[in-house]
Amino acid sequence: MTSPVPGTLPEPSTIAGSPLRGLTSYLLLGVAFGIVLTKSEVISWFRVQEMFRFQAFHMYGVMATAVFTAWLGLQLIRRLDLRTIDGTAISVPPKTLGRGTRYWAGGLIFGIGWALAGACPGPLFAMIGNGAVVMTASLASALAGTWVYGALRSRLPH
Amino acid sequence: MARADVMHQWPWYVAGPMIGLFVPILLLVGNRMFGVSSSLRHACAAALPGRAAFFQYDWRTTGGWNLAFVLGIVIGGMLTAAFLSDGQPTQVSAATQASLRALGVTDLTGVVPNEVFNWRALLTLRGVAMLLGGGFLVGFGASYAGGCTSGHAISGLADMQLPSLIAVVGFFGGGLVATWFILPRLLGA
Numbered sequence: 001m002t003s004p005v006p007g008t009l010p011e012p013s014t015i016a017g018s019p020l021r022g023l024t025s026y027l028l029l030g031v032a033f034g035i036v037l038t039k040s041e042v043i044s045w046f047r048v049q050e051m052f053r054f055q056a057f058h059m060y061g062v063m064a065t066a067v068f069t070a071w072l073g074l075q076l077i078r079r080l081d082l083r084t085i086d087g088t089a090i091s092v093p094p095k096t097l098g099r100g101t102r103y104w105a106g107g108l109i110f111g112i113g114w115a116l117a118g119a120c121p122g123p124l125f126a127m128i129g130n131g132a133v134v135m136t137a138s139l140a141s142a143l144a145g146t147w148v149y150g151a152l153r154s155r156l157p158h
Numbered sequence: 159m160a161r162a163d164v165m166h167q168w169p170w171y172v173a174g175p176m177i178g179l180f181v182p183i184l185l186l187v188g189n190r191m192f193g194v195s196s197s198l199r200h201a202c203a204a205a206l207p208g209r210a211a212f213f214q215y216d217w218r219t220t221g222g223w224n225l226a227f228v229l230g231i232v233i234g235g236m237l238t239a240a241f242l243s244d245g246q247p248t249q250v251s252a253a254t255q256a257s258l259r260a261l262g263v264t265d266l267t268g269v270v271p272n273e274v275f276n277w278r279a280l281l282t283l284r285g286v287a288m289l290l291g292g293g294f295l296v297g298f299g300a301s302y303a304g305g306c307t308s309g310h311a312i313s314g315l316a317d318m319q320l321p322s323l324i325a326v327v328g329f330f331g332g333g334l335v336a337t338w339f340i341l342p343r344l345l346g347a
Binding site: 095 | 171192223231239269290302306320322329
């Protein structure tokens, strides 16, 4: 087991999760998410450019209403003390700030990649489904980037 | 909604709330926090953990759902392309069309600029920089920051987490640097 670096995600083994419900429900939710990502055009390299050039409201509108809806959902879950459908308590672990280096440094690195490839991880999968098969090269590269981070992690400031 | 509305691009006020709904839905289904980039970590842990402590954990229990979810995203993209699309090019603004034309990008069909994003482009500097370099930085940066657009910009901001706000400012700053300073050199050349 890894020793937790301040400001990291909770170690996966400590993330509370209900017993495996069968992966099918998550597969189907993924299908629905892939459809929404595609139909909203947030997976479009052109839309990402439009956003970073401040030339249309579309992407900002998607992000803002997504965050608002998610916030509303979280409030409802907390106020009504809702549980999962099989009765497990719902917990949203807070992220630890630490020195915060990982957030701005990792964020900057991610952002450069986002604009170059025109894709963040979710859209990357949806693009491949949409026939942009060359993006499998970008996905393989993203896996390589993740792997290199894992290898260098103890030497990076967090 | 008419059939043509479904087949056409969905407006932000329809798509945004639908995307946001995945946060409460995933919590209610199995206490899972919405986020996509962890799938990259789980895939590494499953396929090639090596000696890195970062990849030594039970990926089946903690990440199985996430890997199923991203496989679903691929299938969702395929289904949309096959059955839910009117085949129109991305309806970006006239200003964006002009900006991209100045960089030599004129074909707006599909989800990527076909002139630059193709297999042969992997033999060119700009293709390598954009497709492979971009992908690498996305994977490295998301793991370093502990989340991507879904985990930080949607889940984290909705939960009003300061670390996520810092990460999102970073995402945006990096994107601006790449758009305004790196891409013009790569595409204009």
